[in-house]
Amino acid sequence: MSEDATYDVAVSFTEELRSTVGEVVETSRQRGLTVLHGPDQTHEWWAHKEEGDLPNARVRFFLPFVSTVDEFTTAMLRAVKEGNEHVLPVLVGDLTVPAELLHPHVSYLRLADHRTDQLTEALAGRVEAAEAAGAQRAPVAEVVATAREAAPVPAVPATFSRYAEQQAAMRYLGEQLTAAMPGLERSGFVGTVHLGDSRITVRVERAGDTVYALDIQRGGIGGDETVNFVVGRHDAGSVCSNGWARPVYSTETGSAVLELHDFSVLGRSTGEPRTYRREDLFAALWQRISTVVAATVR
The missing domain is CATH 3.30.920 (Metal Transport, Frataxin; Chain A)
Incomplete structure (x- = not known):
């Protein structure tokens, strides 16, 4: 991969979503989007690679597909709440973002059952809007590493009344x-x-x-x-x-x-x-x- 490799999006997924994400990648490419997608680039892979070992590419958005809120996806959702405009989570099914991680002004992408076409169109709209606004691509390694290192957002205790x-x-x-x-x-x-x-x-x-x-x-x-x-x-x-x-x-x-x-x-x-x-x-x-x-x- 050359130093000036650029993509519209890079994707991350859990093993159980491998097939579904593959379909999204295919429909996105057919739609004209460029996608950084490797068969081994799961949440586990992105979470444990050193920054220097992550892909040397620039992307508009990093897309973690979130079906469960684990340590990695929590970090990605937290990055969004803290204003990282290059992280764009895709919520799978009926998943709800926990209140302490929810950004009140962000409209999250969502992948409904068997509707990869809807997600692709929504994703294309985000990419086109970013292009129209003159938003720059960012190094995907930096985006992911920064999100992983962000401090947890203090939560309001469930017992607070x-x-x-x-x-x-x-x-x-x-x-x-x-x-x-x-x-x-x-x-x-x-x-x-x-x-x-x-x-x-x-x-x-x-x-x-x-x-x-x-x-x-x-x-x-x-x-x-x-x-x-x-x-x-x-x-x-x-x-x-x-x-x-x-x-x-x-x-x-x-x-x-x-x-x-x-x-x-x-x-x-x-x-x-x-x-x-x-x-x-x-x-x-x-x-x-x-x-x-x-x-x-x-």
């Missing part, structure tokens, strides 16, 4: 607010906290006048798994929000956090969500309460 985290956040905020309120008495204020099944009611008074009111509600405009914040007294049953937080899992820290959409609950409207640990969100809320209360005695 937004509703359990919502419950934990409500319980934590209620406990911390209850414990902190007596400290306001030193400044001449009375703070009360009522803990209900789905609402925490916070009121701060001075001489019988309410100077600060906050309701923390289970569910709201962000969805029933969120924590909703309403500042100020309002009519019972009214729908309003000064901010809401959704429990999310941070793969960076390996823990659950609260993604706060702040309209004014912390005194500012940033327009961008910000994540907080439960402890940090309470600290921010208490700082806001202290600031408002302090302002009433000036």
Whole structure:
């Protein structure tokens, strides 16, 4: 194979797909596509060759045919999610890409039973679109080696629950607010906290006048798994929000956090969500309460 050998696609497959992939290769060549395909170039072969021993050719796309998600195909799917435009997996049958490997904006090719012609046409369309866009071919050895070496994408644990985290956040905020309120008495204020099944009611008074009111509600405009914040007294049953937080899992820290959409609950409207640990969100809320209360005695 010469150094300037070029192909539209290179294929990789499992042993059980050998015959089916052979049919795809044949129909693709009849369609006018150039295909790098060797009888021994299975997933196992591509997975264990050193980069210098892989084919010295440039391709538009590397096509791993994915019928099961094993170590090699996981690496290829991960490469797609990370933005490698030269890896183009072909999903076989009803296979579903795991959520942690799924790229939300990639339309994967799929090989349905006995419909190699449909796959060939879809593949030809991708090649033609790449040509029209001026996309360059890439060394297939580099494409595969880079994909194999990519770090795994941290996954959200199957046991993560937004509703359990919502419950934990409500319980934590209620406990911390209850414990902190007596400290306001030193400044001449009375703070009360009522803990209900789905609402925490916070009121701060001075001489019988309410100077600060906050309701923390289970569910709201962000969805029933969120924590909703309403500042100020309002009519019972009214729908309003000064901010809401959704429990999310941070793969960076390996823990659950609260993604706060702040309209004014912390005194500012940033327009961008910000994540907080439960402890940090309470600290921010208490700082806001202290600031408002302090302002009433000036």
